[in-house]
Amino acid sequence: MSLTPLSRRTVIVLAAAAALLPGLAAAQAKPKVAAIYTVPFEQQWVSRIHKALKAAEARGEIEYKASENVANADYERVMREYANGGSGFIVGEAFGIEAAARKVAKDFPKVSFLMGSSGKPQAPNFSVFDNYIQDPAYLSGMVAGGMTKSHKIGMVGGFPIPEVNRLMNAFMAGAKEVNPKVEFTVSFINSWFDPPKAKEAAFAMIDKGADVMYAERFGVSDAAKERKVLAIGNVIDTQDKYPDTVVASALWHMEPTIDRALKLVKDGKFTAEDYGHYSMMKHKGSSLAPLGTFEKKVPAEIVAKVRAKEKAILDGSFTVKVDDSQPKSGTK
Numbered sequence: 001m002s003l004t005p006l007s008r009r010t011v012i013v014l015a016a017a018a019a020l021l022p023g024l025a026a027a028q029a030k031p032k033v034a035a036i037y038t039v040p041f042e043q044q045w046v047s048r049i050h051k052a053l054k055a056a057e058a059r060g061e062i063e064y065k066a067s068e069n070v071a072n073a074d075y076e077r078v079m080r081e082y083a084n085g086g087s088g089f090i091v092g093e094a095f096g097i098e099a100a101a102r103k104v105a106k107d108f109p110k111v112s113f114l115m116g117s118s119g120k121p122q123a124p125n126f127s128v129f130d131n132y133i134q135d136p137a138y139l140s141g142m143v144a145g146g147m148t149k150s151h152k153i154g155m156v157g158g159f160p161i162p163e164v165n166r167l168m169n170a171f172m173a174g175a176k177e178v179n180p181k182v183e184f185t186v187s188f189i190n191s192w193f194d195p196p197k198a199k200e201a202a203f204a205m206i207d208k209g210a211d212v213m214y215a216e217r218f219g220v221s222d223a224a225k226e227r228k229v230l231a232i233g234n235v236i237d238t239q240d241k242y243p244d245t246v247v248a249s250a251l252w253h254m255e256p257t258i259d260r261a262l263k264l265v266k267d268g269k270f271t272a273e274d275y276g277h278y279s280m281m282k283h284k285g286s287s288l289a290p291l292g293t294f295e296k297k298v299p300a301e302i303v304a305k306v307r308a309k310e311k312a313i314l315d316g317s318f319t320v321k322v323d324d325s326q327p328k329s330g331t332k
Helices: 005-028 044-058 072-084 098-107 134-147 162-178 195-207 220-227 255-266 300-315
Strands: 032-036 063-067 089-093 112-116 126-129 152-157 183-188 212-215 230-235 246-252 286-288
Touching: 032 044, 032 072, 044 063, 044 089, 044 230, 044 255, 072 089, 072 098, 089 255, 098 112, 098 126, 112 255, 134 162, 134 212, 134 230, 134 246, 134 286, 134 300, 152 162, 152 195, 162 183, 162 300, 183 195, 195 212, 195 220, 212 220, 220 230
Parallel strands: 032 063, 032 089, 089 112, 112 126, 152 183, 152 212, 212 230, 230 246
Antiparallel strands: 246 286
């Protein structure tokens, strides 16, 4: 049976459409996203990334897999397994395994990588981010400076690296603005997740008169609660667990960073860039947590100063200094 000109055209159109279908399906498929963390999901820093990716998964935008507690020695292997397994977008932390992570990115140029790093982006596919939440850290320092009665603040950090140092220095500057008499005791536990060690370090500071603790690590707020002193949180809000202890917290919101990266991945426009500034307050990447249970306990004049400074940060009339140097005990 011969085909009429019309039916021949129809067959040609249908054949062309069929040829296009695989490409259309690929364009519509959900990106496969993998995340690799060296600590548990509940650890402050990692929890914020995990939360943002889980939100995208809940919206039906991505397929998401994640590995926690991956040792540095295994990190490169896990990265390669995800890349070979079809993950088109890999998120993680390059601290401690910087060279290995960048080597994997070079070996998989079609995979997009977004890694926590103090280093620079690496063309064409290795982007970096960092927790530039010094804005709310400064504000939380103002609260701490206004709440201490002994004028002694204890600070327990993980490692003295830029990501920790800049937040501690901003906190100290905020405290000094409202209370020039304040003295700081600073120590590092050289671990990202060791609550018992952080707790012991905090006890030592409280025993020497600190009545406000900067809880950069888990464990510090537990010590503050036991000794009935106050604490300032970092990265996440734990006031619901410590309603009589945690006064305020500098919060990190990873959604602006993750959502921008995902859009570029979906559009096929992901390139190597520095996402650090998307963690700043002006991009809604960070904020000061509500005072909540301490709303009526923080002096009104301190609250007024904090709100005025918050407004100045957002309108650009005040910029919190980024100081990555290691903070020292004393009256800085």
